[in-house]
Amino acid sequence: xxxxTQTPRYLIKTRGQQVTLSCSPxxxxxxxxxxxxxxxxxxxFLFEYFSETQRNKGNFPxxxxxxxxxxxxxxxxxxxxxxxxxxxxxxxxxSFAGGGNEQFxxxxxxxxxx
Amino acid sequence: xxxxxxxxxALSVPEGENLVLNCSFTDSAIYNLQWFRQDPGKGLTSLxxxxxxxxxxxxxxxxxSLDKSSGRSTLYIAASQPGDxxxxxxxxxxxxSNYKLTFxxxxxxxxxx
Numbered sequence: 001x002x003x004x005t006q007t008p009r010y011l012i013k014t015r016g017q018q019v020t021l022s023c024s025p026x027x028x029x030x031x032x033x034x035x036x037x038x039x040x041x042x043x044x045f046l047f048e049y050f051s052e053t054q055r056n057k058g059n060f061p062x063x064x065x066x067x068x069x070x071x072x073x074x075x076x077x078x079x080x081x082x083x084x085x086x087x088x089x090x091x092x093x094x095s096f097a098g099g100g101n102e103q104f105x106x107x108x109x110x111x112x113x114x
Numbered sequence: 115x116x117x118x119x120x121x122x123x124a125l126s127v128p129e130g131e132n133l134v135l136n137c138s139f140t141d142s143a144i145y146n147l148q149w150f151r152q153d154p155g156k157g158l159t160s161l162x163x164x165x166x167x168x169x170x171x172x173x174x175x176x177x178x179s180l181d182k183s184s185g186r187s188t189l190y191i192a193a194s195q196p197g198d199x200x201x202x203x204x205x206x207x208x209x210x211s212n213y214k215l216t217f218x219x220x221x222x223x224x225x226x227x
Contacts, residue, residue: 006157
């Protein structure tokens with residue numbers, strides 16, 4: 001079974017631009033969560049989608065948004081990029097929504113904002 | 115609000131040594147606790163998942179325990195190898211209906227040949 005895939009793996013953008021990252025969960029998984037990892041803050045939860053609905057949201061500004069498609073693939077969008085948005089963005093999938101589920105992570109997208 | 119702390123932040127051991135990584139959490143109402151491994155610049159690899167009703171889980175040379183009452187989990191690595199060198203992260207799933215994984219900052223493990 002293929003794992004979680006994320007595209008692109010690397011991105012370089014400039015301040016003020018916007019970016020869209022994509023995540024394809026493990027086949028059959030319907031829940032997708034997004035996390036931001038930075039050296040200073042570590043891993044922080046962005047949001048979770050299940051059946052095309054956002055179920056939970058972390059403490060991030062409205063510039064960070066996401067969506068999920070009927071095939072469970074998810075995208076996250078960051079508008080008006082700031083230098084502080086430079087990070088590794090990780091998505092995780094689990095078989096269904098609910099607190100007891102094991103999360104499987106993708107390789108991440110490394111975003112650099114210049 | 116859940117907070118997860120990992121001690122030590124870094125650990126260097128000679129090959130073959132048994133070692134213990136520690137993780138503590140403030141909210142005992144967790145659904146589960148998961149241990150991950152992260153290699154430099156890579157994503158997270160799930161190592162062990164302990165449900166809130168369980169006390170421990172084992173996989174090969176790895177054993178993780180969970181004590182909800184004291185807010186602690188440990189990851190025991192037996193007979194360490196250089197290939198075990200990585201950052202180890204623990205994460206607790208909690209938050210009621212607004213559940214999410216809260217991560218510690220990790221322990222950077224170096225196993226010297």
